Amino acid sequence: MVERFTTTAEDKGQRLDIFLSARVGGTSRTTLRRIIDLGGVHLDGRRVRKTGLVLEPGQHIELHRDRGPLDPYRIADAEVLFEDAYLIAINKAAGIETQPTPARYKGTLYEALQVRLKRDKRFGRRLEIGMAQRLDRDTSGVIVFSIHPRAHKGLTEQIGSRSARKHYLALVQGCPEPAIGSCRSQLIRDRRSGLMRSTASGGREALTHYRVLRTNQRLSLLQVELVTGRTHQIRAQLAEAGYPLLGDVRYGGPGELDGHRFARQCLHSRRLELTHPVSRAPLLIEAPLPADMDIGID
DSSP states (O other): OOEEEEEEEEGTTTTOOOOOOEEEEEEEHHHHHHHHHHTEEEEEEEOOOOOOOOOOTEEEEEEESSSOOOOOOOOOOOGGGEOOOOEEEEEEEHHHHHSSSEEETTSSHHHHHHHHHHTTTTTOOOOOOOOOOOTTTOEEEEEEESSHHHHHHHHHHHHHHHHHEHHHEEEESSSOSSSSSEEEEEEETTTOOOOOOEEEESSSSEEEEEEEEEEOOOOEEEEEESSOOTTTHHHHHHHHTOBBBBTGGGOOOOETTTTTSSSOOOEEEEEEEEEEETTEEEEEOOOOOOOGGOOOOO
């Protein structure tokens, strides 16, 4: 959500946090200061993170808030799946933004990675992080970053050229027929809903392979290979096939089924296969099935 304000002559010289606390009902000044620190306040189109910033008349202020916690996310050692001088792979938890959004800079995976690497004595040089992948906020699992200039191009080329193999686990409603198959379509963003949908022409090719691993007919665990990497590709194509992800209410998935509640879309980046961009050695990086998707399908 976003709230917008414009300062007047009477606001000249006032602190940003005091200005907001007088105008945002039901939110304490302490909470507003934490939102500012996270990066959720923009002044004249630019993010500002100083609570004591002195205002001038005619300035436009936007206050952005999301569903995330006010305590910034930090990477735990157990979440690091692979790390050397060139790459780092993280088992991203659901609910964490991969990259900065209008509502937050601090506490995103990108910012948390900066914090972690800046503490590392190896990085006497200028820190560089290459982001070749994206995972949706509520998608968990393997995501890899390049952390050295020698690795940036090679990693980006592998992700972009489809030579890196990306495997996911998905909990879906129903049981796909056939049990092994593919979804191929052209995807385009619907201007009204903002959702991705298939179109007869004018979209971008999207190809997804799947295999049913376990099912009780009402719900199934699928292994999914993402051949192309379009926005919301797995979510949109499985929903259109009649097997939406559990918890993916935006694409028609149920929030509750068989006594289980799902707080997010049940999609997990399980495995990434690639060639190390510097050493050329094969890499296989895996993240275990998260607890909220391990519901014991018979």
